[in-house]
Amino acid sequence: MKNPFRAVRTIAAATLAVFVLSGxxxxxxxxxxxxxxxxxxxxxENFSFGTATLTVPAGTTVIWINKDxxxxxxxxxxxxxxxxxxxxxxxxxxTFTKPGTxxxxxxxxxxxTAKVVVK
Amino acid sequence: MSDYIVHDHDHDGVxxxxxxKCMAWAGTGLVCVVQGGVLKSYGLSQLAQGGDDKAMxxxxxxxxxxxxxxxxxxFNKPANSNVVATLQAAIDKINALQTPPAFLLHxxxxxxxSKAGEFDTVEQMLKGTRAHRVxxxxxxxxxxxxxxxxxxxxxxxxxxGSGWYSFDHSGVHFIGLVNVLDLKAGGLGTLGSExxxxxxxxxxGLSSSTPIVVFAHIPLWSVYPDWGWATDxxxxxxxxxxxxxxxxxxxxxxxxxxxxxxxxxxxxxxxxTAFPQPHPGEGPSPGPMKVPADQLRSLLGLTSVKxxxxxxxxxxxxxxxx
Numbered sequence: 001m002k003n004p005f006r007a008v009r010t011i012a013a014a015t016l017a018v019f020v021l022s023g024x025x026x027x028x029x030x031x032x033x034x035x036x037x038x039x040x041x042x043x044x045e046n047f048s049f050g051t052a053t054l055t056v057p058a059g060t061t062v063i064w065i066n067k068d069x070x071x072x073x074x075x076x077x078x079x080x081x082x083x084x085x086x087x088x089x090x091x092x093x094x095t096f097t098k099p100g101t102x103x104x105x106x107x108x109x110x111x112x113t114a115k116v117v118v119k
Numbered sequence: 120m121s122d123y124i125v126h127d128h129d130h131d132g133v134x135x136x137x138x139x140k141c142m143a144w145a146g147t148g149l150v151c152v153v154q155g156g157v158l159k160s161y162g163l164s165q166l167a168q169g170g171d172d173k174a175m176x177x178x179x180x181x182x183x184x185x186x187x188x189x190x191x192x193x194f195n196k197p198a199n200s201n202v203v204a205t206l207q208a209a210i211d212k213i214n215a216l217q218t219p220p221a222f223l224l225h226x227x228x229x230x231x232x233s234k235a236g237e238f239d240t241v242e243q244m245l246k247g248t249r250a251h252r253v254x255x256x257x258x259x260x261x262x263x264x265x266x267x268x269x270x271x272x273x274x275x276x277x278x279x280g281s282g283w284y285s286f287d288h289s290g291v292h293f294i295g296l297v298n299v300l301d302l303k304a305g306g307l308g309t310l311g312s313e314x315x316x317x318x319x320x321x322x323x324g325l326s327s328s329t330p331i332v333v334f335a336h337i338p339l340w341s342v343y344p345d346w347g348w349a350t351d352x353x354x355x356x357x358x359x360x361x362x363x364x365x366x367x368x369x370x371x372x373x374x375x376x377x378x379x380x381x382x383x384x385x386x387x388x389x390x391x392t393a394f395p396q397p398h399p400g401e402g403p404s405p406g407p408m409k410v411p412a413d414q415l416r417s418l419l420g421l422t423s424v425k426x427x428x429x430x431x432x433x434x435x436x437x438x439x440x441x
Contacts, residue, residue: 046403046404046406047346047404047405047406048404068404068406069194069196069197069198069406069407070406070407071231071232071260071263073263075304077304084264085232085233085263085264087232088196103304104304105304105305107302108259108260108263108302109259109347110302110303110304110305110306110307110347111305111306111307111344111345111346111347113304113305
């Protein structure tokens with residue numbers, strides 16, 4: 001076969017069409033910082049923590065809820081707290097007793113970072 | 120990218136630039152063969168039907184192996200509520216190959232939640248392939264608990280460090296790397312200094328003509344760092360491989376096929392057997408992508424690779440599960 005690309009292009013057209021269609025998928029927008037009877041809720045959604053910087057008074061309990069279809073974790077960069085693996089709808093809570101800044105991330109997807117500031 | 124031929128050493132009408140364009144255009148369903156540094160490509164349907172003698176002849180390899188990736192056993196969300204069925208479809212595809220693969224490479228995310236039962240299921244199912252052995256590297260989903268200790272106990276008995284290793288087969292040097300552990304806040308995939316040191320020593324004694332195949336979960340090239348689709352210290356690793364004439368890097372993680380040729384190195388990512396993910400930046404996150412049911416299998420797949428001894432030839436074939 002002198003130029004195999006010709007045949008390939010026919011196949012390519014079909015494949016390309018599939019990819020264009022697949023690009024239309026959408027995911028629900030994130031909700032964050034909702035009041036909760038037991039503390040402040042932070043949703044984990046779309047591979048991000050709902051509130052990039054959450055400021056709370058000392059003594060506040062923060063509850064993280066994983067709303068994604070993949071597991072995440074909530075891990076303090078300075079080892080103040082660390083959740084187990086949170087599957088979909090799993091929660092992790094931590095009560096912040098001391099003022100300070102608490103950066104944290106998802107140890108599975110470390111691009112996901114946020115912080116809690118305790119006044 | 121231009122349409123014309125820039126370098127055509129074999130006078131076959133295909134050059135590297137053309138190859139890249141072709142790959143970018145075609146996505147899956149394409150066979151590419153490297154011969155003396157020149158890539159040739161064939162439509163997958165031709166090979167499946169055995170309709171092109173020349174293509175079939177050039178595909179007769181001395182080594183055939185298959186890469187599968189991202190089985191995510193245990194995943195049961197809308198993007199694919201039956202990952203067992205799609206893995207089985209991949210196995211059926213493998214068993215339908217004309218040349219049985221010598222072995223399988225699984226480039227990670229074997230399991231969805233690092234559970235023993237999930238690993239058990241994949242392992243049992245892969246025993247149904249005609250391959251003699253499966254070589255694994257972990258994805259981040261395989262090391263969710265205990266910093267990867269369970270994975271290492273199970274799969275890493277002959278491995279170093281957190282599970283990296285190398286082996287030789289048919290004159291090709293294979294290197295399995297781990298880039299999903301000890302990830303730093305804000306960072307990407309990480310190999311780490313201990314593994315890099317090992318890699319440097321591992322290849323030090325090899326002749327530069329030895330074909331190298333590197334496999335790891337997270338891409339060792341910068342696919343889309345905003346979504347974590349890259350490895351922080353991959354450049355260091357690749358610097359140890361620059362002197363080799365033929366280097367093939369096989370990754371998973373991004374649940375779609377993608378290729379890049381950079382100097383002597385061909386980078387390739389495999390499709391998932393479980394669910395597709397969006398193209399880089401298309402969508403709010405890299406999470407599982409729900410597509411119409413009749414399209415799902417066209418976005419899942421496996422990759423088969425052939426090497427022809429003495430010809431520096433590696434052929435990479437992506438097949439969807441349709």
